Amino acid sequence: MAVMTTAADTSEEGCGDARSVYRAACPCRDMLDLLANKWSALALGALEDGPRRFGALRTRLQGVSPKVLTQTLRRLEEHGLVDRTVYAEVPARVEYRLTPLGADACAPLAHLRSWVEQNIDRFPGG
Amino acid sequence: MAVMTTAADTSEEGCGDARSVYRAACPCRDMLDLLANKWSALALGALEDGPRRFGALRTRLQGVSPKVLTQTLRRLEEHGLVDRTVYAEVPARVEYRLTPLGADACAPLAHLRSWVEQNIDRFPGG
DNA sequence: TCTCCTGGTACCCATTGGGTACCATGGCAG
DNA sequence: CTGCCATGGTACCCAATGGGTACCAGGAGA
Numbered sequence: 001m002a003v004m005t006t007a008a009d010t011s012e013e014g015c016g017d018a019r020s021v022y023r024a025a026c027p028c029r030d031m032l033d034l035l036a037n038k039w040s041a042l043a044l045g046a047l048e049d050g051p052r053r054f055g056a057l058r059t060r061l062q063g064v065s066p067k068v069l070t071q072t073l074r075r076l077e078e079h080g081l082v083d084r085t086v087y088a089e090v091p092a093r094v095e096y097r098l099t100p101l102g103a104d105a106c107a108p109l110a111h112l113r114s115w116v117e118q119n120i121d122r123f124p125g126g
Numbered sequence: 127m128a129v130m131t132t133a134a135d136t137s138e139e140g141c142g143d144a145r146s147v148y149r150a151a152c153p154c155r156d157m158l159d160l161l162a163n164k165w166s167a168l169a170l171g172a173l174e175d176g177p178r179r180f181g182a183l184r185t186r187l188q189g190v191s192p193k194v195l196t197q198t199l200r201r202l203e204e205h206g207l208v209d210r211t212v213y214a215e216v217p218a219r220v221e222y223r224l225t226p227l228g229a230d231a232c233a234p235l236a237h238l239r240s241w242v243e244q245n246i247d248r249f250p251g252g
Numbered sequence: 253t254c255t256c257c258t259g260g261t262a263c264c265c266a267t268t269g270g271g272t273a274c275c276a277t278g279g280c281a282g
Numbered sequence: 283c284t285g286c287c288a289t290g291g292t293a294c295c296c297a298a299t300g301g302g303t304a305c306c307a308g309g310a311g312a
Contacts, residue, residue, distance in 0.1 A: 019243045021168060024189030031242045031249060033164045038155070039300095041162045042147060054259050063150030065301055070260065080250045090309045091258040101248050108241045112234040116157045117145045122227050123157060124206045165269095180290050191271055196291065216278045217289040 034079055039064065039072040041109045044098065047082060048106050051097035081105060160205055165190065165198040167235045170224065173208060174232050177223035207231060 021028045034040060039061070046052060046060040058069055073096055076082045081102035087093040098106065147154045160166060165187070172178060172186040184195055199222055202208045207228035213219040224232065 019246055021239050021242060022172070022186060022188060026246075027249070028242050028246050029164070029189075031246060032167065032239065035238060035242065036162050036164050036167045038159045038162050041158065046148075055257095058259095060148060062148060063155075065303085066260065067262095067303095068301060071300085080248075086259095089258095091256090092260085092308085094259060101245070104245065105241065108234065108238040111237055112161060113147050113158065115231065115234045116147060116154050116161065119227070119230065120145055120152075120154050120157060122206075123153070181288090184290095191269090192291065193272095193293095194270060197269085212290090215289095217287090218277075218291085220290060 031079070034075065034081075035105060035109065037072075039068060040076060041113060043069070043072050043076065044081065044102060044106050044109055045113055047096060047098045047102070048110070051085075051095045054094050054096070057096065076102065157205070160201065160207075161231060161235065163198075165194060166202060167239060169195070169198050169202065170207065170228060170232050170235055171239055173222060173224045173228070174236070177211075177221045180220050180222070183222065202228065 018026075019028055020026055021032045023029070035044075042061050042064075043057065046057055052060070054069070054073075057073070058064060058066065061069065064072075073082060073084065077084050080099055083097050083099055085095045085097070087095070144152075145154055146152055147158045149155070161170075168187050168190075169183065172183055178186070180195070180199075183199070184190060184192065187195065190198075199208060199210065203210050206225055209223050209225055211221045211223070213221070
């Protein structure tokens with residue numbers, strides 16, 4: 001996943017000062033990879049106005065398969081962008097909600113989504 | 127690529143009115159997939175302040191392999207975000223530059239990149 | 253007992269991401 | 283005249299990942 005190519009980061013050890021997505025070894029790279037992703041962008045946006053259950057998210061993100069949705073949500077959870085709460089009910093109820101960090105991340109992603117929707121006609125064959 | 131699942135878009139045929147990245151059949155989905163991508167976001171950003179040659183881009187996007195860079199740029203070209211100009215010199219010189227559409231797309235992507243760089247410390251283990 | 257509901261997981265396959273090696277062209281050093 | 287280099291890729295290969303379908307658990311309700 002992290003590239004960590006042999007050379008390339010000769011003068012950068014873990015990106016001491018200059019945080020930059022353009023540096024291969026900077027953790028920013030991984031975060032960008034996490035957020036700059038179709039399903040992440042959609043999932044975070046779907047949680048923007050409150051907690052949602054797995055099934056509700058599956059409906060909102062039309063065309064997502066359960067496996068991919070699970071993967072996406074787990075990855076977002078690992079990185080502290082969403083919280084996952086399991087209620088011991090029957091049938092099991094699971095709620096996903098944004099963390100404060102996740103809520104903040106929504107802003108740039110919302111810009112991106114709405115830019116796409118507003119400019120789709122400008123794309124060749126769009 | 128486009129999912130086009132059997133059901134799911136029963137009431138949507140190519141997303142007639144409601145443009146939404148949340149609809150599986152909407153072309154917005156493909157555009158989001160194109161832009162919400164690590165290398166696309168980096169490549170477009172690298173072209174923000176003027177045309178760049180292939181080699182220069184390769185240097186800027188630390189850790190990118192030539193093949194992946196080519197793929198990324200070609201895909202952006204296909205979708206009208208960048209222009210590719212080959213100069214018949216020796217050795218061949220190839221310049222990439224943003225189209226007006228590509229330049230516009232840079233804004234939301236720049237937000238995303240800088241959000242990541244400014245919030246990287248808030249990530250667990252960041 | 254049989255079925256339904258939720259929120260997944262197991263398993264499998266195709267696509268793709270990605271790396272390394274190599275190529276074509278002509279200038280230029282030798 | 284012969285390498286050798288630089289640029290901008292492509293060819294080939296592999297592993298990971300994306301993604302789909304099938305299935306499961308576990309109790310409620312009929």
